[in-house]
Amino acid sequence: MTKLTLGSHPHMLGFEQLERLLERTAKSGNEGYPPFNIEQTSEQSYRITLAVAGFAEEDLRITVEDRQLVIRGRQRDDSDGRVFLHRGIAARQFQRTFVLAEGVEVGEAVMENGLLHVDLTRAVPETVVQTISIRKG
Known part of the structure; x- marks a missing residue:
């Protein structure tokens, strides 16, 4: 039995990049530190909040x-x-990675009470209708 992937499905043309993106996300190795929230703040905007006390x-x-x-x-x-x-608060480092969809832009970042807020907005794509002419061969 052959493994069916997004890039090999006959009705999913040009999705090879999405498949690579999903693989890269799965391998990103984000640990549980620091904890974070992702909230939708409007129809077209989001906020990522990380707990970065210290x-x-x-x-x-x-x-x-x-x-x-x-x-x-x-x-x-x-x-x-x-x-x-006693040293229970260690100086540590971290890296958190979030994959952004096409059209999502990073806005401002604000530090407040040990929380880092990063605002994101998603541009609404225009609906484009294109008529393709057929020529005689």
Whole structure:
């Protein structure tokens, strides 16, 4: 039995890129840190919120790379000269990746009370009707 993929289905032309995107998303290896929410704020907008307590704005980096929103955090270890009797809050780093659909744009990012909010908007595509003329061969 042959494995049927999006790119090989006869009625799904040009979806090879979507199949690669799904494979890449499955392999992204996002761990459970930091926790996040994704909410729909209107018909055409979304908000991703990450719990980044302990991170300053300069510890975070937000980029869009090949239709992926990548949020990275890297805390500096500021324990020089300090003696901890218990250290349960470790300086850690993370990378969270979110695949963006075609037409989704990243808006502003706001840090508030240990939460990083990243706003996204989706452009509504125009409906295009194209008539193809038939010529005699």
